[in-house]
Amino acid sequence: MIDMVVPELGEFSLILALCLSVLLAIVPLVGASRGNVLWMNFARPLSKGMFLFTLFSFICLSWSFLYNDFSVAYVASNSNSALPWYYRMSAVWGGHEGSLLLWALILAAWTLAVAVKSRNLPQDIISRVLAVMGWISVGFYLFILFTSSPFERHLPAFPQEGADLNPLLQDFGLIVHPPMLYMGYVGFAVSFAFAIAALLSGRLDAAWARWSRPWTSVAWAFLTLGIALGSWWAYYELGWGGWWFWDPVENASLMPWLVGTALIHSLAVTEKRGVFKSWTVLLAIFAFSLSLLGTFLVRSGVLTSVHAFASDPERGLFILVMLAIVIGGSLLLYALRAGQMRSESSFGLLSRESLLLVNNVLLVVSCAMVLLGTIYPLIVDALGMGKLSVGPPYFNALFVPLGAILVVFMGIGVISRWKQMQLSMLVQQLWLPGVVALVLGVGSTWLFAAELKPWVTLGLVLAWWVVLSGLRDLYNRLRHRREKLAGLLKQTRSYYGMVLAHLGVAVLVVGVALVSIYSEQRDLRMQPGDSISFRDYTFIYDGNRHVEGPNYTSDQGQIRVLLNGEPYTEMHPEKRLYTARGNVMTEAAIDPGFTRDLYVALGEPLENGAWAVRVQYKPYVRWLWLGGLLMTFGGLLAASDPRYRKRRAMAAA
Incomplete structure (x- = not known):
């Protein structure tokens, strides 16, 4: 019986969240302008209530997906009973309406986090901050409820089966x-x-x-x-x-x-x-x-x-x-x-x-x-x-x-100083990292490809420049300390976050330069027994086999890979037919590596059992995402610096 009213509970919960967001947008703001402490104190409980009701609404929509309630129009359009449960859960935000509900939930979560983690801030400031967050929330709740509700029903008649999630979104990457x-x-x-x-407060310090x-x-x-x-x-x-x-x-x-x-x-x-x-x-x-x-x-x-x-x-x-x-x-x-x-x-x-x-x-x-x-x-x-x-x-x-x-x-x-610095001192600090970066950049380019292509050389020189200038700055911080290890430990998390983020930029630049210029690709027609060789690899096509998935059928390629003539690995690119929507999708086979990826994708079937096949060699492509991860960790490390909490407490005092 409860399953029948879950969507209505979700809609009602969203309406209550809207009401609380309206109160959050108005009451603390008026209280801050009038100096009314009681009204300002409403900001935090209203933020908590808004989050809880939004979370409950999101859980209701997730419940409808998990239990295949196709009477909900959004579920019927973006799910299917044959869809694995984890894709049913990611389908919650796989379309317009659900993605907006996810947006509203994350906005409510940020609002709650500010309310909980900013207890040391002046009351009038945090009241205004949460009120502004409330105004933004009002806009999104109104948008969802009046134009994009994910809880609309197919009633009295509703489909017995859903249309399925877009096959492009049936992937772990689109879950996260x-x-x-x-x-x-x-x-x-x-x-x-x-x-x-x-x-609003006029406190622009x-x-x-x-x-x-x-x-x-x-x-x-x-x-x-x-x-x-x-x-x-x-x-x-x-x-x-x-x-x-x-x-x-x-x-x-x-x-x-x-x-x-x-x-x-x-x-x-x-x-x-x-x-x-x-x-x-x-x-x-x-x-x-x-x-x-x-x-x-x-x-x-x-x-x-x-x-x-x-x-x-x-x-x-x-x-x-x-x-x-x-x-x-x-x-x-x-x-x-x-x-x-x-x-x-x-x-x-x-x-x-x-x-x-x-x-x-x-x-x-x-x-x-x-x-x-x-x-x-x-x-x-x-x-x-x-x-x-x-x-x-x-x-x-x-x-x-x-x-x-x-x-x-x-x-x-990174090397410069606050307020003022002499040009001669800056040149003195920079010339050695600059010269070494130039030598290492040109040398590593030549070692990689036995040639000097301008954009690749520039990219590697710049990457070394970022790394070496960062090392020069660290040396400057430690050179007057007797205990170097103690000096390293005394640097702030904010500083190391900056170092990590800049290192991420350098790694990203290397990946972009090398994969953009030195990627190799072959598009060819292959029959069983055909092979192609480039770099040190040989790709041998042994034909296809039929594979049945949970909600698709697949032609799976069987490709053996030799490295310098010796067996290395097998790769299995696929051409999938998703039965609910009739979509045909390509699933590439990738052999990942720290310095290169092997990438094979099936094209279209040709006559006499042949297939169009694309084979690619992607040098250092993983460094693109490694750089992104380093930047991410750098940002999080900088944000965790305890001095921010101490300073907030000092400001409140």
Whole structure:
């Protein structure tokens, strides 16, 4: 009997969460403006209640998927009784409505985390922060309930079987990728809330940057991990062997990441030196606004992509209005308060502040370039001026040089000093890492390929430059200490988080340079007994065999691989037919390695038992995602620095 009312309980719970979010948006904010402690004290219990009701609503939807309640329209459209249970659970966020409910749950979780972990902050500040989070929640709850409810029923008649989950999403990568990405997207709402709270209170000192910084680092780390997982999924699941296509929806996640990276560095300057206050506030506003823009692009129907969810213009209009309110309202408030934001100190032209500002500008310009390439074709199409395609050549031609310059300044900024530094001293610090990086970069390029291709050489030189400049900075910190090990242990988690993140950038640069230039690919027709050799490997095609899966049938290729003429491994690429929807999907076979991947994918069946086969050799492709993981761990390590908790306590005292 309880199964029959679970969707209604989920809907009702979501309505209660909306009611609590309205109270959270209003009561603590009014209390903070009037100095009413009782009203401000409502912020935390309201945050907890909003989270609990949203969590219960999410559990109700998950229950409907797990027990195949096809009377729920969303379940019938995105699940099937033959679907394995773990894919049924990931199908909860595999479509538009469920992904928005996941977004609302993560937003409620971030709100709860701020409420629980910020007990040492001034009461008026945390009340305003949670109230801003409440306003954002109101917008998303209204969006779900009025345009995108996942609990709508097929009544009185409903299908006895579901349409199945999109086969592209029946993969482990899509179980973990969306939650991680949303954790990053929604996490920037906390940075936004702290910035707006600072503007509302008029307390535009360095304290709000100190409070906001660990939350921003965690959000950035999750977004980094989400993007890396998305790249990994596209590499092995789509069957083309690529890792980044400059798809508009990929760009939608990259843009807030770029601005979020600038925000992290700008918060550091604002916290330590009391400068860049207005710039930091703007970055916090733009980081969250770009997250909302990504939501609009994915759900408005203006894009066609394997990543896009919805094609209902009404839904897109709702998000567009919400985006206009967030950007317009926050910029208006910024304009009213901008005159109060004055720097607490000065700095010279050659200083860490100046170099971080240069890095910030490069990151924002890179984001603007990606935004232009993503939005311009949509604007041209909307104005009836025809179809325009902006593809990888545009993005690569602009983004790669900007990225190279950014990495150069990254190494300089690490070694530079706050406030002012003499040019002669900076040159003295940099010349040795620069010369060694040049020698090692050129030498490692030659050892790898016995040739010097410009972009590969530049990439490896820059990677060594980042590593060696970081080592030079560590040497500078330890050279006057007698106990080197004690000196290493005395460095802060924030410092080591920065080191780890920069090392991740270097590893990523190596992966990008080598896999982009030295990948090898063969597309050929193969019959049983045919073979192909390149590099040190020989691929022998032994035919196909039929495989029955839980909700698909498959033609599985049997390919033996020899290394220098000796048996090495077997690879089994597949061509799957998902029976519920009739979709045919490619499942690549990958032999992973630290320095290379072997990648085999089946194309179309040909005459006389032959198949089209794609064989690829991908050098150092795993370093792309290793770099992403290092950056993720770096962000989380920096956020865990205990000095943030101590400083919050000191600020409260």
